[in-house]
Amino acid sequence: MTKPLPTKERIIEIAGDIFGREGFKATTIRKIAEAADANIAAVNYHFRDKDGLYRAVLEDIFSRGFQKYPSVPPLGKTADPEERLYTFIHDMFHRLLGRDGWGGFSGKGRLIAREFIDPTPAFEDIAETFIKPCKKILADILMDLSQGKMTPDKIIPCGISIIGQCVYCAFAGPIIQRITENFTPAEENLDLLSDHVFQFSLGGIRRIINDPIESDSLTHQEKHS
């Protein structure tokens, strides 16, 4: 077996997989060192301690993921809002689940899933650097898409609805696969999934814009309160 990468990067690469598969606490320095064919002390030498390594891994994963799939179409803000929404969703799916992204629930994707549930201190920088701008992109898209017909307080719920669909596919892979037959949120389905979520979301947004309280006989606000 050859070692194409220097020790430090070999450790980062392997550690991302193991942290993702097993979680921070369950991952041991020894497992990483063995898998990376390096000495135990190498981790502490290069990264100070286990936390330092984890921080480096997180930084590496996010910077590469967003570099490859930035969620922004080539034309940027000049493009059609619907086009931009599609790109946002498409890139999100590929970043989360794609083989050349985070590989979904069978790799580094799970590491991010865990961060969503239990953010470590290392995640705070990530949130500022990567997640907040990403949220802003989506908010702008929704603004342009609704042409002022959507009140600002509806932007966030709509954003959550869209992100939620993508992230759920990425995170809940194991249970989805278990419950449903003939449906796996993985590589070969990513474009189908993107299309579905795009259409579903567009329908949802349109309904929210048109103030459903008026546009439909059914008003659950009144029925249920």
Next chain:
Amino acid sequence: MTKPLPTKERIIEIAGDIFGREGFKATTIRKIAEAADANIAAVNYHFRDKDGLYRAVLEDIFSRGFQKYPSVPPLGKTADPEERLYTFIHDMFHRLLGRDGWGGFSGKGRLIAREFIDPTPAFEDIAETFIKPCKKILADILMDLSQGKMTPDKIIPCGISIIGQCVYCAFAGPIIQRITENFTPAEENLDLLSDHVFQFSLGGIRRIINDPIESDSLTHQEKHS
């Protein structure tokens, strides 16, 4: 301090919180025993080992959660499909996030979030007993809602879209709270959230039913492939 419950149940109750807050691996028997004001050996005595305790906790959480919020309206299948969809979403939010449910990301809810990402062996029974029936309820609702206008292969993606919105709110609480201002997926917003997700989903379903490829100028299947 009084001990209103017998040791065994006191341990289950406390263990649910700690497992949820810290995760299985990071939770120690000693922490649980101390918090439950019990002896360390009591855990092994009553539950055989740490896994046994975890299994008991999981069973307890799910059975109580679905008992209180079954996702089925009082009238059952005779009720209006839209009414049933609203109930499904409403119950799901309250089960996941409510104070008398799983308390979202500040308690036992996180334990379930983790199970979605890394199912433990103990979760297999749960999936059969609770999750599969829940999925069936939703599939039936979607079937009735679309009156045969939705092909079966679209039922599952639509289901995922709906569940995804709910689950994401429940799981990604920490990051949502961090990124957005004035928006917390918690107790006081549950009904507002239910309404939003209901409206958004209804819009999405309608669009999927009406075969958006025809109904709209925009066809990303062609644009992007």
Next chain:
DNA sequence: GACTGTTTCAAACAAATGTTTTATTCATCT
């Protein structure tokens, strides 16, 4: 070739943790 700073390695340390053991207390029934 000697020197210097960097990287690797094997061994050891100290703390934490799941589990077991043994003894003691408590409740219940005869």
Next chain:
DNA sequence: AGATGAATAAAACATTTGTTTGAAACAGTC
């Protein structure tokens, strides 16, 4: 009261695990 079995308590055990240490190997420079 005495006996039986369940429940609790304290201590000990055997591993595991993050970290440190001190020496050896390596790379580049004067």
